[in-house]
Amino acid sequence: MNTMQSSGIQATSDQPLLLNVKNLRVHLRIGDQIVRAVDGVDLELRHGECVGIVGESGSGKSTTARAITRLMPNVSMAEFSGDIRFNGRDLLGMADRDLRRLRKNGGFSMIFQDPLGYLNPTQRIGKQIGEAVSREGNALSRDQAVWSLLDEVGLPDAKNLARRYPHELSGGMRQRVMIAIALASRPKLLFADEPTTALDATVQMQVLQTLYRVQRERNMAVVIITHDLGVVAELCDRVYVMHTGKVIETAATQDLFATPQHAYSAQLINLSTRLNPMERLT
Incomplete structure (x- = not known):
């Protein structure tokens, strides 16, 4: 267990599984070829645990996350199969309406690597966050929820910032808005998914600090998809290493760094x- 996680809430092996993925396959039809983007992946995650999925570009890590969350782009599928259980519920067989309800009510969320690609440039930040907040209550209660979320992710002057547009924010601020x-x-x-891509080192650290703090405070399970082993060393309890659509190794973070098997x-x-930055987030 890395230094940061030992100072926060730890996931233990006797906790029930939050996510259980077995033999996940995502085969894409590209022209006359079949690309095995994800080819028989098994993955487990417990409540409050932080797990990394690492590998170079094209290894299948982002496709794995999108497949689990049923957020695959509109592509030609040759095969999409396996067993995905979230809190015991079958995600792969779940109706779209039930899946949307699960996402909106304490199920799972995703942070993407390009905030500008997902934030609406014509809408104020507060409106975009407010659309993700429960529709219960009046406008003032939703505004207060938005301000509270901005405070939680470490953005100052929440009321003023909520009135700004994405292009008026820095890259690190936009990423924290996505969080x-x-x-x-x-x-x-x-x-x-690659939460610190294209950010400079100082801003990367600020975003990672935000993720680390929120994960501990909420006892929330987190999956970090990255090619940066420094991020894994800072945040993760365990690591899945992916290569050509397969998991080739999984281990506790300390064990992977000390004695990689592959x-x-x-x-x-x-x-x-950046292999030894852990103490910077404690």
Whole structure:
């Protein structure tokens, strides 16, 4: 267990599974070819646990997350199969209406790597966060919920910031707005897909600090999708290493760094430039 997680809420092996994925397959039809983007992935996650999925671009890590959350883009599928259980409920067989209800009511959320691609440039920040907040209550209670979420993710002067547009914010501020939107439904599970891509080192650290603090305060399970082993060292209890659509190794974070069992895992570790930053987030 890394230093940060030992100072917060720890997931233990006797806790029930929040997410249980078995033999997940996502095969895409591209022209005359079948691309096995995800090819037999098994994955488990417990309440309050932070898990990393790592691998180079094209390894299948983001497709795995999108498949689990049923947020796949409109592509030609040759196969989409397996067993995905969230709190014991079958996600793969769930009707779209029930899936939308689950996302809006404490199920799971996702943070994407390109905030500008997902934030509406014509709407104020407060309106976009407010749309993700429960529709119960009056406009003032929703405004207060928006301000509270902005405070929670460490953005100052929440009332003023809620009136601004995405282009008026820095990259790090936009990413924290995305975190606020993802937190609005009070999810039990949060997926963060390359949450610090294209941010400078200082801003990366601020975003990671926000994720780490919120995960501990809410006892929320988090899946970090990244190619950066430094991020994994800072945040994650366990790691799944993916290569060509398959999980080739899974281990506790400390064990992976100390004794990687697969040559590809060792290569990723050797290429990482930030392997011992854990104490910076304590």
